[in-house]
Amino acid sequence: MFEATLSVPASHAQGSLLAQAYADRPRSDSRPASCAGCTRRQACLAGGLNGPDVEKFAAIVHLTRVIRQGETLFRAGDAFRSIYAVRTGSFKTVIAHRDGMEHVSGFLFPGDVMGFDGVHANRHEVSAIALEDCTVCVLPFSLLEKQCQESRSLQHQIYTLMSTEIVRESALMMLLGVMSARERVAAFLVNISTRMQQRGYSASLFNLRMTRDEIGSYLGITLETVSRTLSHFQKKGLVRAAGKQIEIVDIEGLRAV
Amino acid sequence: MFEATLSVPASHAQGSLLAQAYADRPRSDSRPASCAGCTRRQACLAGGLNGPDVEKFAAIVHLTRVIRQGETLFRAGDAFRSIYAVRTGSFKTVIAHRDGMEHVSGFLFPGDVMGFDGVHANRHEVSAIALEDCTVCVLPFSLLEKQCQESRSLQHQIYTLMSTEIVRESALMMLLGVMSARERVAAFLVNISTRMQQRGYSASLFNLRMTRDEIGSYLGITLETVSRTLSHFQKKGLVRAAGKQIEIVDIEGLRAV
DNA sequence: CGAGCCTTTGATTACGGTCAAACTTGGTGG
DNA sequence: CCACCAAGTTTGACCGTAATCAAAGGCTCG
CATH class of the missing domain: 2.60.120.10 (Jelly Rolls)
Structure with missing residues (x-):
């Protein structure tokens, strides 16, 4: 039925x-x-x-x-x-x-x-x-x-x-096969940013609806590594992350990772 | 042209x-x-x-x-x-x-x-x-x-x-995202074995035409890890590997890895 | 038959996983 | 509307798997 x-x-x-x-x-x-x-x-x-x-x-x-x-x-x-x-x-x-x-x-x-x-x-x-x-x-x-x-x-x-x-x-x-954790998270952020923009939303400020666990599973890393990597990017001035709210500060910097 | x-x-x-x-x-x-x-x-x-x-x-x-x-x-x-x-x-x-x-x-x-x-x-x-x-x-x-x-x-x-x-x-x-090196190599061997059998060849004895490097790239691990893992499986009596010639001794054992 | 590529094995390193604990957020019900 | 609780997040400490570096041996194929 x-x-x-x-x-x-x-x-x-x-x-x-x-x-x-x-x-x-x-x-x-x-x-x-x-x-x-x-x-x-x-x-x-x-x-x-x-x-x-x-x-x-x-x-x-x-x-x-x-x-x-x-x-x-x-x-x-x-x-x-x-x-x-x-x-x-x-x-x-x-x-x-x-x-x-x-x-x-x-x-x-x-x-x-x-x-x-x-x-x-x-x-x-x-x-x-x-x-x-x-x-x-x-x-x-x-x-x-x-x-x-x-x-x-x-x-x-x-x-x-x-x-x-x-x-x-x-x-x-390719991402799962050859990239480091930092490269994976950077690629993920760039990908989301691009898709947000294509849909008429801001490319630099968005809400992630998925958890760190889900992002980690998608990228083949643990949720702790996702969190640490985001903190690392924040320290380097590439993003501002407050929970699910993500702001991309330096998209080119992310692309270069 | x-x-x-x-x-x-x-x-x-x-x-x-x-x-x-x-x-x-x-x-x-x-x-x-x-x-x-x-x-x-x-x-x-x-x-x-x-x-x-x-x-x-x-x-x-x-x-x-x-x-x-x-x-x-x-x-x-x-x-x-x-x-x-x-x-x-x-x-x-x-x-x-x-x-x-x-x-x-x-x-x-x-x-x-x-x-x-x-x-x-x-x-x-x-x-x-x-x-x-x-x-x-x-x-x-x-x-x-x-x-x-x-x-x-x-x-x-x-x-x-x-x-x-x-x-x-x-x-x-899924293989690249969540499996350990041993699981990957085991899954690879089972996959090749199955496909050989589907083509009318022996499921247990075949020649790999690809190098360890190519297998490693496919599985998201290094060629050394492929080689070590095959040696490990050989020690455990799951396969016999002599260069590109591979014999599957215990397919169920491989599936269980 | 020899040169280059491939494979194996060993020693060491490091990246990210695991375990743990504190903190934050958000949803639910009193 | 607020308090509470569960779920999610962050950060730290430590560990283990697989990467890296290195070197020797073995095939293959010109």
Whole structure:
């Protein structure tokens, strides 16, 4: 049953609303606006599509879902049905090994798309957990594939997004494989700064929604090392860090690390 | 010019032959056999396609290329035109950072497909280098995309292969992020063993074509640590290693590490 | 058959992990 | 609205794994 994969209790008000929304086919007069007017459209799946294609694409967006902080959007092992575009809020994706080892494999911000890991074996291989209250667009993959048969630009867009994910992971592998702790933290800060800027936020002052533990897991170091490294950067005048509030003082200095 | 991306000197005999082969459209009576009869078909792009689709797909394989040991199939920065399926031999893929840092991001065996990193920005982000004399099938990506518009199963197959690459990289990220040196080497040996077996070779006795340095780069450890760890495993009776010749004595013991 | 590359092993070092404790923040309920 | 408690963060002390430096032996392939 669909509810089962949502990780939202059936009794939850949001769950009921969503089930209802899913049952109702979107009306053509309201749905297209969900993409055409979306502020994150360029960064998302609809980016690069022309007018008619955007409308066709928007028809695929069956529903948007609300995920509360700490809740799971999908879990490793869940049947794969949809990919998800972040509308608001932020997520982490987590890979788990049988021995209980866990590794944060990514942080997602508005416009980012997740779930492509599920195509491989028709089940998700990672879990996605909300770092704050979030909304996502749900894109049933079979509908997407069907639509791709009729729109070559959409097909290409999916290939591009998956390729981007491959390249992103390659860069992260290099970080995990060859960089020192300081280089990792510096690269992380530069990466977050860039992505904040792309989304129209300040590149130099932002709130990290993830904990030191999650950052450490992502970077392959311990939370203590993350904290120490931030203190070190602060002493060198590269950043000002007060808990989750981070101010980048010298971005070029960070790039040079 | 096409030659420029091949990393094969124009004066080289192989280069001329290939240019000629590429100029000539494949004859319909000979080309389909190149996939229908390929021993690695199931593992490759053509896997999961039915009869007619295999023929259509085979028409995309413009040519096969020979790459000598140490030569580059494509280089980071090269214009992206094709993806490549390994027919015979083995490759490594390498990511380079500006500072000269290099990281081996993958080893490819017959049936493996590479080059999906190129879709992202229409240029390759990694380099592929032959570990021995190799042959590859060249699959021009624009032809592939065109054919995908007419075959939903082929389209799905490409999505699946790209997803598989995403999942492979996720697993490697976990290895690089949380595992000890011994765990990494053990996981590497198990992985190679499995892939050898899938290709019809012995799961317990094989020749590694890559150096300790390349293995170390792949696993995010030094070549000395690779060597020491293999010696350690040998002392514990898990493997017998004599240079590049590796014999797995106790695969379950390795899995348990 | 020899030169260069690869591999192995040893000695030492250092980076980041682990353990520990104090402090801060933020969410919850009285 | 404030107090309290749990979760998160910082900092310190110490330790261990794997990196680094070094050197000798072994393959491979021109």
